[in-house]
Amino acid sequence: MQIYQEYSGRIQTGDLAPSTKMPSENELAREYNTSRETVRKALHLLAQNGYIHKIKAKGSFVLDIGRMDFPMGGLVSFKEMSERIGRQSRTIVHENQLIPVPEDIASHLEIDQHKCLVWKVIRAREIEGERVILDKDYFRSDIVPVLTQEISSGSIYEYLEGELKLQISYAKKVVSVEEADEEDRGLMDLQHYTHVVVVRNYVYLEDTTLFQYTESRHRLDKFQFVDFARRSHGEDKKADFLK
Amino acid sequence: MQIYQEYSGRIQTGDLAPSTKMPSENELAREYNTSRETVRKALHLLAQNGYIHKIKAKGSFVLDIGRMDFPMGGLVSFKEMSERIGRQSRTIVHENQLIPVPEDIASHLEIDQHKCLVWKVIRAREIEGERVILDKDYFRSDIVPVLTQEISSGSIYEYLEGELKLQISYAKKVVSVEEADEEDRGLMDLQHYTHVVVVRNYVYLEDTTLFQYTESRHRLDKFQFVDFARRSHGEDKKADFLK
DNA sequence: AAGTGGTCTAGACCACCAC
DNA sequence: TGGTGGTCTAGACCACTTG
Numbered sequence: 260m261q262i263y264q265e266y267s268g269r270i271q272t273g274d275l276a277p278s279t280k281m282p283s284e285n286e287l288a289r290e291y292n293t294s295r296e297t298v299r300k301a302l303h304l305l306a307q308n309g310y311i312h313k314i315k316a317k318g319s320f321v322l323d324i325g326r327m328d329f330p331m332g333g334l335v336s337f338k339e340m341s342e343r344i345g346r347q348s349r350t351i352v353h354e355n356q357l358i359p360v361p362e363d364i365a366s367h368l369e370i371d372q373h374k375c376l377v378w379k380v381i382r383a384r385e386i387e388g389e390r391v392i393l394d395k396d397y398f399r400s401d402i403v404p405v406l407t408q409e410i411s412s413g414s415i416y417e418y419l420e421g422e423l424k425l426q427i428s429y430a431k432k433v434v435s436v437e438e439a440d441e442e443d444r445g446l447m448d449l450q451h452y453t454h455v456v457v458v459r460n461y462v463y464l465e466d467t468t469l470f471q472y473t474e475s476r477h478r479l480d481k482f483q484f485v486d487f488a489r490r491s492h493g494e495d496k497k498a499d500f501l502k
Numbered sequence: 503m504q505i506y507q508e509y510s511g512r513i514q515t516g517d518l519a520p521s522t523k524m525p526s527e528n529e530l531a532r533e534y535n536t537s538r539e540t541v542r543k544a545l546h547l548l549a550q551n552g553y554i555h556k557i558k559a560k561g562s563f564v565l566d567i568g569r570m571d572f573p574m575g576g577l578v579s580f581k582e583m584s585e586r587i588g589r590q591s592r593t594i595v596h597e598n599q600l601i602p603v604p605e606d607i608a609s610h611l612e613i614d615q616h617k618c619l620v621w622k623v624i625r626a627r628e629i630e631g632e633r634v635i636l637d638k639d640y641f642r643s644d645i646v647p648v649l650t651q652e653i654s655s656g657s658i659y660e661y662l663e664g665e666l667k668l669q670i671s672y673a674k675k676v677v678s679v680e681e682a683d684e685e686d687r688g689l690m691d692l693q694h695y696t697h698v699v700v701v702r703n704y705v706y707l708e709d710t711t712l713f714q715y716t717e718s719r720h721r722l723d724k725f726q727f728v729d730f731a732r733r734s735h736g737e738d739k740k741a742d743f744l745k
Numbered sequence: 746a747a748g749t750g751g752t753c754t755a756g757a758c759c760a761c762c763a764c
Numbered sequence: 765t766g767g768t769g770g771t772c773t774a775g776a777c778c779a780c781t782t783g
Contacts, residue, residue, distance in 0.1 A: 260771095278710070283749060294773045296539075299750085307550075312671070312710050316749045316780040320710060324674055427733055429555070434727040436679065436699060454697070454722055456679060467521070467555050467563060479697055484677040486729075490670060503752095526768065537754045542769085559761040559768045 262291055262301035270310045270321055277323030281311060284319075309487040324487060346387055353446060354381035355408045357400055364397050367461070367472040376400040380411050381446070389448045391481040393455075395474045402470045426465035433459045434484065443476055456482040505534055505544035513553045513564055520566030524554060527562075552730040589630055596689060597624035598651045600643055607640050610704070610715040619643040623654050624689070632691045634724040636698075638717045645713045669708035676702045677727065686719055699725040 269275045282290065287298040302319055305311045309324045357376050360368065368377070377397045384392035396415070398406065403423065410418045419425045439447075439455045449455075460473040512518045525533065530541040545562055548554045556562045600619050603611065611620070620640045627635035639658070641649065646666065653661045662668045682690075682698045692698075703716040 285748085294775090295750095296753095296774090297772060300771090302750095309672075309674075312706075313750065314708065314710075314781095315751065316782085318749065322710070429552075429730065429732045431552075432727075432729040432731065434677075434729070436722040436725060463555075465557065467557075467565070479679040482679060484675075484727075486675040486677070487672065488675065489672045528768085537756090538769095539755090539772095540753060543752090545769095556769065557762095558770065559763085561768065 260297065260301040260304075262287065262293075262298060263304045266301075266305055267308065267310050270305075275321050277321050279321040281319035281321065307489065309489075348387075349385040350412055351383040351385060351390070352380070352408055352411045353383060354379060355406065355411045360397075364472060367459070368397060368399065369469050370399065378403060378406045380406065380415070382411060383446050386481070389478075389481075391447065391478040393443060393447050393476040395476075397472045399470045402464075402468070425470075427462060428465045428467075429463050431461045431463075435459075436479075439476075447476070447478060449478060452479050454479060503540065503544040503547075505530065505541060506547045509544075509548055510551065510553050513548075518564050520564050522564040524562035524564065550732065552732075591630075592628040593655055594626040594628060594633070595623070595651055595654045596626060597622060598649065598654045603640075607715060610702070611640060611642065612712055613642065621646060621649045623649065623658070625654060626689050629724070632721075632724075634690065634721040636686060636690050636719040638719075640715045642713045645707070645711070668713075670705060671708045671710075672706050674704045678702075679722075682719075690719070690721060692721060695722050697722060 266275070266281075281287075281302075284295050284298050284302065287302075288295045291298065302311065302313065306313055306319075309322060311319045312322050313319045356379055358379050360370060360375060360377050361379075364377070377400055380394075380396040380398070382394045382396075383390045384394065386392075402425070403419065406415070406418075416427075420427065435457055436454050437457050439449055439453060443449060443455055447455075456477040456479060458473075458475040458477070460471075460475065461469055462471040462473070463469050509518070509524070524530075524545075527538050527541045527545065530545075531538045534541065545554065545556065549556055549562075552565060554562045555565050599622055601622050603613060603618060603620050604622075607620070620643055623637075623639040623641070625637045625639075626633045627637065629635075645668070646662065649658070649661075659670075663670065678700055679697050680700050682692055682696060686692060686698055690698075699720040699722060701716075701718040701720070703714075703718065704712055705714040705716070706712050
């Protein structure tokens with residue numbers, strides 16, 4: 260809905276100040292010439308993404324959370340954060356080749372080891388002269404037939420979505436801290452750090468096939484993550500919600 | 503809706519196997535004697551929490567993600583995870599007192615330093631004989647008037663929700679890795695680890711007042727986090743979605 | 746009493762998929 | 765062609781807050 264886009268935009272730019280009261284659902288429905296249910300779906304999205312908060316019988320109010328650490332509800336890599344803040348970043352492609360599925364990756368990709376080749380891409384991310392992130396990507400070659408070094412040095416995702424028209428639908432991420440290995444020490448500027456934050460990323464398409472596995476390794480001091488959690492109305496996750 | 507509870511339950515227990523096809527929305531509407539829109543709201547919730555995936559013109563399918571690392575869509579402390587796996591855990595209350603707001607906390611709690619006292623609670627979490635988590639909580643005393651050592655050694659949240667009837671509505675978490683300080687080394691079994699994972703937690707009530715700030719410090723090897731991210735239909739967060 | 750958000754309804758049309 | 769989910773509608777009743 261355009262309502263979502265309009266208001267999320269205005270809130271992000273600060274046009275709408277925090278704790279401002281939104282127009283009521285009935286007002287919005289009139290204003291946009293639509294039904295109240297439709298307005299509610301837009302407001303629901305805004306609430307989910309941390310832009311507003313709805314209080315029964317009172318109204319909807321702008322939160323100051325959406326602007327604070329942005330992206331919200333997802334992982335923020337240091338690279339992305341740096342670029343938003345306007346810092347320099349560079350990508351170094353160390354490897355970009357079609358290989359049989361490595362044994363330790365096969366289980367992650369949930370595919371048969373002999374049936375399918377995968378593209379393996381290893382890239383170091385340099386920010387302000389320091390290589391602080393190491394990305395290892397594995398793509399199923401039956402879904403991504405071609406992957407050139409040139410594509411890898413840019414945005415692989417723009418290529419997948421723009422060129423190949425792949426529909427990414429959801430992903431699972433697991434974050435942990437592990438000891439740095441030889442490869443980390445070779446391809447990153449680890450300084451004195453002995454450990455790295457490891458983000459394992461499982462990416463699924465519209466038809467629920469897992470087509471990519473990524474391991475993103477971050478230097479400890481250059482990692483941050485922001486999460487916005489809302490109490491679900493499903494009365495399900497009581498214990499889950501807080502730690 | 504009861505539909506959400508029924509199906510999330512059946513999926514979690516494994517009663518409904520992954521990739522099983524759900525009844526269509528029309529069937530569910532008939533079955534539960536409700537309208538299709540209402541069914542859709544229930545399915546929407548299931549999809550958001552990683553239980554199912556909806557494919558246009560095909561149907562809704564059970565995912566195997568909801569069961570894998572459970573809680574989903576939130577932080578999982580090692581304590582919670584351990585208890586689910588059935589491990590022993592113990593809480594040690596080191597401090598439980600009413601104090602003026604410390605200067606460095608005042609900014610986090612967004613309250614005036616002289617107007618309001620806060621409860622400060624420091625607890626170490628021991629799992630299988632090792633103190634691997636250190637929680638520092640600060641509660642606004644105008645909202646939480648009483649907090650005994652006994653309450654702190656159990657579940658503070660059960661007390662807040664059950665006894666005080668506080669309505670928690672949303673929270674923001676910021677995760678980073680920092681150097682361990684003297685306090686960490688004194689109250690935790692840090693072994694050789696020089697850093698800790700720090701989870702800063704800002705908790706808000708229904709009326710959007712921030713009433714609690716918590717700093718949860720985890721030993722590196724005992725921290726894990728799982729995130730389930732779904733491509734938003736709002737066509738907003740393209741870059742945000744991955745890494 | 747008027748206004749708010751929460752919930753639900755009984756329809757409708759669409760694009761897409763499988764047959 | 766029939767079934768699916770995606771979107772939207774124009775109403776309705778409720779519990780709650782506010783003046």
